[in-house]
Every structure is written in C-alpha cells, then in structure tokens.
Amino acid sequence: MSAQQTALNDLSVLYKHTLPSYLHTDSLGPWNSYLQQIDRVAPYLGSLSRWIETLKRPKRILIVDVPIKMDDGTTSHFEGYRVQHNTARGPGKGGVRYHEDVTLSEVMALSAWMSIKNAAVNVPYGGAKGGIRVNPRKLSRSELERVTRRYTSEIGIIIGPNTDIPATDVNTDEQVMAWMMDTYSMNIGQITTGVVTGKPVSLGGSLGRREATGRGVFTVGCEAARRIGLNIKSARTAVQGFGNVGGIAAKLFVEAGAKVVAVQDHTGTLYKPSGIDAYALLEHVTEKGGVTGFAGAESIADDDFWGIESDILIPAALESQINEKNASRIRTKIVIEGANGPTTPIADDILRENNVLVIPDVVANAGGVTVSYFEWVQNFSNFFWTEDKINKRLECVMREAFSSVWQVAQENNVSIRTAAYIIACKRILLTCEMRGLYP
Helix, strand or coil, X not given: XXXXXXXXXXXXXXXXXXXXXXXXXXXXXXXXXXXHHHHHHHHHCHHHHHHHXXXXXXXEEEXXXXXXXXXXXXXXXXXXXXXXXXXXXXCXXXXXXXXXXXXXXHHHHHHHHHHHHHHHCCCCCEEEEEEEECCHHHCCHHHHHHHHHHHXXXXXXXXXXXXXXXXXXXXXXHHHHHHHHXXXXXXXXXXXXXXXXXXXXXXXXXXXXXXXXXXXXXXXXHHHHHXXXXXXXXXXXXXXXXXXXXXXXXXXXXXXXXXXXXXXXXXXXXXXXXXXXXXXXXXXHHHHCXXXXXXXXXXXXXXXXXXXXXXXXXXXXXXXXXXXXXXXXXXXXXXXXXCXXXXXXXXXXXXXHCCCEEECHHHHXXXXXXXXXXXXXXXXXCCCCCHHXXXXXXXXXXXXXXXXXXXXXXXXXXXHHHHHHHHHHHHHHHHHHHHCCCC
C-alpha cells in the first residue's frame, strides 16, 4: 500500500461520513472490528446503552511528524500516533509499537481495546495507544534513539504520569521506555519515572514486568482448561509469535507439563508433534531474531500452521490473524489471545460454531497492563515489591477477572468475549454516567 493510500485510509476512519465518495474505503480495518464488538454488547447494557456512543469515539487523536537525521546525514520523516480512547476511569494507558504497517485505524482500535481491557480486570486506567510507522530493523541504534526521543517530544503535550502512560508493545522494549522516560523528564525539568512503564528495573521498572503478559496468558489458560476438563499436563500447544508474550507463555506451559507442537513468527513456521524444546528455541530466537533455522523442528509452510491439531492455540503476534479465511481450519479446544485483536468478529462466530473456546485478548493478555499498574504504583511510592509478591498479585487479579467473566458468560449464554465486554462497558459507562458531562 502506498503512503498516499495509507493516509487516505486513515482519513476515512475519522471522517467516513464527510469525505467525498472517491476518498471512501471499503473497510475501517481493526477499528471496524472493535465497533462490531461494541454493537454486539449493546443489548446487555440496559439503561447504560444511552452512553454507548462514548465508546465509539476516541477522546483524543494526535498525529505527529517525526523527522530525524539519519546516520548518513539525510533527513527522514516518519508518521507517529497517540490515541486516547477513554479516560473516564483514570489516566490513559497503552503501549507504543514500531511497525511499518501501523495505521490510525489500528492505533484507534488498540486504544479502545485497552479501555475495555483495563476495565475488564478492574485496573483504574483508561485506554490509550501509540505507534510509529517505521521498520525498526532498518534503523541503527542511534537512529532508533533519535526516533524515540523526537516522537516522545512530539506527544509530550498529552502524556504524563497522571494523564497518559505509554508502555512497551510490538518492537519496543525496556531501552525504548528508558529513552522515553528520560526525554519526557528532560523536557519538563524533573525526573518522572511514572510517565512510562516497562522500564529497566534500574530506572524504576518492576520485577516481573517483562514476563507479565505471558504469565497472564498462562494463568487464564489454566483456568479455562480446568473448567472444560482439559489436562494441562497432556495438552498440545501451538503458538504464533514467539517473543515476549508467546515465548514466555510457551515456556510456562511446558513447565506445567504441556508440549509445544508448533510455533510461527515473522520468519517462518516450525512443527514437531512430539514437542519442540521451548528453552532451546527461546535461545535461538534471542540469538538469530526469529524461529527460522532452528534445527530442533521441521520447517513447514506458514499457512499450514492453522490446520495443525492442538489443544491450546495462542495467537501472540498481530491483529486479525484468525479470520474468515482460516478460522474453519483451526482444530483446537482453546484459543488464548496473547495478541491484541487477533480474531475478527466473523472468525469469532466460526470458532464458536465449531465449539472452540476463545479467551479474548482483553482478559488473556491483561497481565502486562496489570503489572504496569503495579510498576506505576511503586514509582509513586518509591517502594518496590519482590518478584514473588508481584507474581502472586498478578495471578490473583487474573483469576478473579476470569472467574467474573466466566460467570457472566454462563448467566447470559454468551461468549467469553461478549461477557468481558459486558463487564468492562458497564464499568466504563457507569463511570461516565456518574461523572456526567462538563461543561
């Protein structure tokens, strides 16, 4: 897709009903998936449904130019975004991703899913998200730092420890958060560790944060397996995305007795029915940057991944990976969404018809934002907890959230996703109603 077409698509997301017809697009992308999910939950909101338009409109959208000087002396421009979807329940909270395919539709949807996620697990945050349309693998370390610092300066007018708190996401890590924290601190003239989460421990980061999302996926996966009578010790697991979420979740499932039979990432797909050595594969990915070339499993075609028989499937890559084209091929008992928005609404329906239990992203991968909340609290108090205490508190939050969602699903005979949205939307809209409109 050309840069011009991408820009037009982004404009159509915002101004679908006011743009000339020749600028319309047929799809609103991930934002459209989110809107469909909201429409599905509307009948269960009772009198609060009168506030539902609040959930269909981001509170604030910032699009910024990110110009930097490259190592060769030329100047390059990158487009950056920060979207605050809803802040009724607290400061905006959500990661920043660096990817060449980042669009406004994607960032809008991700910010909205953060609103739902934070409310579903009852963390006192609103939803926000950010991104830069850039391939970080093509940047040197110094160029990556300059992109990060310029982007932080551009969005600095709307972020802050009490307003909007960025964090790690796709292709961003502890070092990126350290640069963001330092840039923001220098710009306002004081050290402000709480402006981002996912920082290095030496700069106010929390123990257990790096593994938190994967640990949350594992925790709710065990809870779901127990409720359907699936023995984790004999479970076959397939994982798409073998980074900080999928890789950690896979390792924890293996430690619990399960085996990983298939793994896919941006470099290729591996298959071994007797079980892939997750520890060796994690080392390989760290060293080589992807799963391709790993000698301990067979390399297969990427599309064949979706037809592999398993007990647990963990999509932990990007959004819309499970769609109407491949959903009917999936042969598993439980899908645990480690990524944000990996399943389209149509695919959701197909999986449910095929008796596949889907644990939605807004519950399954909420471990990261939960420990980010712990980090934020620790930064304000300057008192830090042990990793064991953090893990126990995380597991408690995840189990309680899953239990509440499961109960609502049973009471209303709806999917786990719809149940999570019922809980989250009610919490957000009740807050909106109680606060009212100002002025």
